[in-house]
Amino acid sequence: xxxxxxxxxxxxxxxxxxxxxxxxxxxxxxxxxxxxxxxxxxxxxxxxxxxxxxxxxxxxxxxxxxxxxxxxxxxxxxxxxxxxxxxxxxxxxxxxxxxxxxxxxxxxxxxxxxxxxxxxxxxxxxxxxxxxxxxxxxxxxxxxxxxxxxxxxxxxxxxxxxxxxxxxxxxxxxxxxxxxxxxxxxxxxxxxxxxxxxxxxxxxxxxxxxxxxxxxxxxxxxxxxxxxxxxxxxxxxxxxxxxxxxxxxxxxxxxxxxxxxxxxxxxxxxxxxxxxxxxxxxxxxxxxxxxxxxxxxxxxxxxxxxxxxxxxxxxxxxxxxxxxxxxxxxxxxxxxxxxxxxxxx
Ligand SMILES: *Cc1c(COP(=O)(O)O)cnc(C)c1O
Numbered sequence: 001x002x003x004x005x006x007x008x009x010x011x012x013x014x015x016x017x018x019x020x021x022x023x024x025x026x027x028x029x030x031x032x033x034x035x036x037x038x039x040x041x042x043x044x045x046x047x048x049x050x051x052x053x054x055x056x057x058x059x060x061x062x063x064x065x066x067x068x069x070x071x072x073x074x075x076x077x078x079x080x081x082x083x084x085x086x087x088x089x090x091x092x093x094x095x096x097x098x099x100x101x102x103x104x105x106x107x108x109x110x111x112x113x114x115x116x117x118x119x120x121x122x123x124x125x126x127x128x129x130x131x132x133x134x135x136x137x138x139x140x141x142x143x144x145x146x147x148x149x150x151x152x153x154x155x156x157x158x159x160x161x162x163x164x165x166x167x168x169x170x171x172x173x174x175x176x177x178x179x180x181x182x183x184x185x186x187x188x189x190x191x192x193x194x195x196x197x198x199x200x201x202x203x204x205x206x207x208x209x210x211x212x213x214x215x216x217x218x219x220x221x222x223x224x225x226x227x228x229x230x231x232x233x234x235x236x237x238x239x240x241x242x243x244x245x246x247x248x249x250x251x252x253x254x255x256x257x258x259x260x261x262x263x264x265x266x267x268x269x270x271x272x273x274x275x276x277x278x279x280x281x282x283x284x285x286x287x288x289x290x291x292x293x294x295x296x297x298x299x300x301x302x303x304x305x306x307x308x309x310x311x312x313x314x315x316x317x318x319x320x321x322x323x324x325x326x327x328x329x330x331x332x333x334x335x336x337x338x339x340x341x342x343x344x345x
């Protein structure tokens with residue numbers, strides 16, 4: 001059965017065009033920096049984000065970890081959102097592997113970190129304190145609803161970082177979704193930051209990989225640490241070939257996923273028992289809660305959906321997140337709305 005898979009945009013399989021490009025990719029040993037396809041991808045990614053250089057990494061988690069390890073020394077402190085992927089979903093890598101100390105502050109309902117709270121969180125010089133070294137934001141902010149953070153907001157965070165001699169990293173796993181939603185070039189969203197990571201393997205539909213982007217010195221150090229972590233890949237051009245199509249083609253079509261998310265959100269609003277988040281479908285994510293009157297558990301709903309050929313994941317004891325992507329079409333959206341209506345009626 002061909003499932004409508006709304007669990008995440010990470011489930012995207014490579015497109016036929018990607019598979020063809022992968023089969024024909026020119027390759028070399030990328031640890032020797034000899035893989036022409038990887039080199040091309042790295043130049044193109046740096047160019048799109050308006051930075052000097054970039055590095056192809058196996059995952060977004062490794063990309064973020066490398067940024068943390070390059071910017072921070074052991075014992076340094078990082079200001080992060082309490083609902084950020086770096087804080088919640090990267091297995092504590094910064095602490096376990098880098099001896100880096102997270103300073104979580106609340107993500108606001110709009111996904112941002114309050115500028116006042118960032119300022120107030122910067123440690124003063126005192127032998128008792130850790131040394132604040134880095135600010136991280138996430139764009140789009142996944143857990144808050146896939147919400148895009150504006151160019152203006154990002155500039156303000158960049159200003160705080162500069163004024164206080166701090167580095168600034170963006171977890172931009174879905175930065176091209178933010179760019180599409182805001183109708184701005186991704187490089188405008190990256191400009192205030194020292195480094196940015198984005199995923200090829202999510203809405204951009206590549207099978208594997210993320211890009212870490214920054215200046216030459218930063219990337220040179222990140223390349224060294226990538227090898228240390230075991231992330232030096234050999235004929236990675238096979239993967240980079242798909243990544244090139246992500247950059248050239250898939251970045252341009254994300255608006256379609258956002259339109260389908262809106263359509264899904266509109267449809268689900270009509271279903272009794274569901275309460276959509278106010279920011280639902282700001283990009284490719286639809287978040288909603290079950291009303292108290294709904295007797296079914298989220299697990300029962302997941303099972304009922306699966307029986308109807310639809311894969312969904314719950315995001316909390318009474319909460320769902322549905323994600324649109326390249327492999328979800330209009331028929332899939334309609335089928336999903338119908339299934340929820342049936343199950344909850
Ligand atoms: C998916 C994701 C990552 C990590 O990417 P992986 O490739 O799964 O390691 C980082 N940040 C955010 C916001 C993500 O959604």
